[in-house]
């Protein structure tokens with residue numbers, strides 16, 4: 001190896017869109033997000049359902065902290081609630097500048113435990129139980 005790679009880090013959060021977002025608007029935003037993410041080596045996944053976001057962003061810690069600070073200030077959503085913010089051994093979404101799934105468009109319906117994750121008032125989240133539900137959700141959605 002010619003150089004040591006910087007440690008990897010990820011953030012997983014949920015938030016509420018300020019207004020419902022149309023599929024076309026989401027796709028247009030995604031295009032911008034991916035261009036930026038690609039330029040700074042950020043990968044991840046974004047899920048949207050009924051006005052709720054769940055996002056995973058992963059990459060070098062400084063890049064992730066920088067993007068997350070911007071995301072937390074973004075006026076498109078509110079109640080940004082951090083679920084995980086920690087070093088990781090490897091990327092889970094290395095192939096995607098930002099994978100995207102609009103669950104409102106899924107004909108197959110929501111996976112097990114799904115409504116529980118998204119339709120929860122963040123102030124009511126029991127943080128001890130919640131992360132394991134999110135991990136189960138990501139495992140089911142992405143085969144993680």
Ligand SMILES: Cc1cc2nc3c(=O)[nH]c(=O)nc-3n(C[C@H](O)[C@H](O)[C@H](O)COP(=O)(O)O)c2cc1C
Pocket residue numbers: 015032033034036037046053055057067070071072074076077098
């Ligand atoms: C749910 C959600 C997810 C976002 N994800 C990303 C992302 O993955 N990459 C990105 O560059 N911006 C993302 N943004 C947009 C940022 O909040 C911010 O608008 C963007 O980085 C541009 O910021 P700037 O104009 O200050 O550079 C996201 C915004 C929202 C609401």
